Amino acid sequence: MGSVENDIKVQLKLNKQNSFRLDIECHLPIQGVTAIFGPSGSGKTTFLRCMAGLERPEVGNINVAGECWQSSELFLPAYQRAIGYVFQEASLFEHLSAQGNLQFALNRAADPISDLFFDEIIDLLGLKKLLNRYPNELSGGERQRVAIARALLIQPQILLMDEPLASLDQSRREEIIPYLSKLRKTLSIPILYVTHSIDEIVQFADYILVLEEGRQMAEGPVSDVLSRSDLSAFSGYNTGCLWEGKVVERSEDWHLAKIECFSDVFLWVKDTGVEVGETLRVRILARDVSLTLSEDNSTSILNKLPAKVADVTDDQDVGMVLVQLDCESGSLTARITKRSANELGISVGANVFAQVKSVALVC
Structure with missing residues (x-):
């Protein structure tokens, strides 16, 4: 400091x-x-x-x-x-x-x-x-x-x-x-x-x-x-991460707000009545992040972020692993089973999509 x-x-x-x-x-x-x-x-x-x-x-x-x-x-x-x-x-x-x-x-x-x-x-x-x-x-x-x-x-x-x-x-x-x-x-x-x-x-x-x-x-x-x-x-x-972003759009029809957390990294969250231009904090829990190898458009999950695997570490639960992800300027963690990590071939440097449920975001 x-x-x-x-x-x-x-x-x-x-x-x-x-x-x-x-x-x-x-x-x-x-x-x-x-x-x-x-x-x-x-x-x-x-x-x-x-x-x-x-x-x-x-x-x-x-x-x-x-x-x-x-x-x-x-x-x-x-x-x-x-x-x-x-x-x-x-x-x-x-x-x-x-x-x-x-x-x-x-x-x-x-x-x-x-x-x-x-x-x-x-x-x-x-x-x-x-x-x-x-x-x-x-x-x-x-x-x-x-x-x-x-x-x-x-x-x-x-x-x-x-x-x-x-x-x-x-x-x-x-x-x-x-x-x-x-x-x-x-x-x-x-x-x-x-x-x-x-x-x-x-x-x-x-x-x-x-x-x-x-x-x-x-x-x-x-x-x-x-x-x-x-x-x-x-x-x-x-385990989770904390992001901060500015509201750039509100969808009154769907009661959702779109925030920009980093350059070209957007998240849809529940609209709590904040105005466009206001800043929100969101906590993304690792247990609410899933991974896919390609972008899945046949899912109810709105937030799908391209990411690169930065690290894979063991979790306290012997059947789980923590996958550290780089999303442009932000970091994200996914908590998935070892079996899923093995079947998807999750390893350092792999390109994936992180899926985050809007309801899991704490504003």
Whole structure:
């Protein structure tokens, strides 16, 4: 990555009395959403608490865009770190209205907040009609939106989010996800987002740090890490890739949208009401990709992409293989049986067609 001034540089070593150990050294981008991903007990929340200054590791070096927050000689306490923190529970002041909770953040802000910035945050999170309500009058998703706004109004240098959707049911999660996507596209500050949900990563993360039992297993752009078959979290049944493309056509008759992911590489996906010119993300799972040696026009599958076999590796399932494919500028993975690979003569360098079901694409 770039120079230290353009990174969040972190080195942490922590030993807890319960024998849990954290050992991480990473360089995270200073923009976009970085997902801190891993199963329960992997150290995600501990990592975030160290970033916030709520825990002090034995060895700790944290440098944010050239500013030292922690070293062997220095430890900035939490109140001196320019962070906004959103917990699993909204933790609003119950005796204050939504407006009152936001005013509390305004009073803590290092610099005065303009009315324009306040209105921008209110509009971004859709809070205008909620300002006079008290926490007990808000849904779980609405409470979290107020909590996010409160964290942003202190004008943090980094926004830390610790599984903000974990306490919500599915309908409330779906309610708040569009607002999180807006944050990703609108905010210029980095967001460190703790989650154990691959779906959340696919929808709005740009970069990912993978943890397991306190150890760093991988870091990198989401599209690169999600396609790695050597990571248990993304291998086998969950193997796939993440593409991004621009909507170039909508078919109202068939309720489909056509997106261009790379030059002359198009996919038909379900039309969710997006406008031509908008950008979509699609996750293509390897289990939803089949291979043919020639283009098959007698199939119900709409997406048929010419590709070249780049690699063939064993899957966790002894009867399956993973076929890595090059599709112009993009990479794709197909998960097929060993028998099919043998009968089709699948080998490195072979030209094939990858068939992808539209219903398998996650937008």
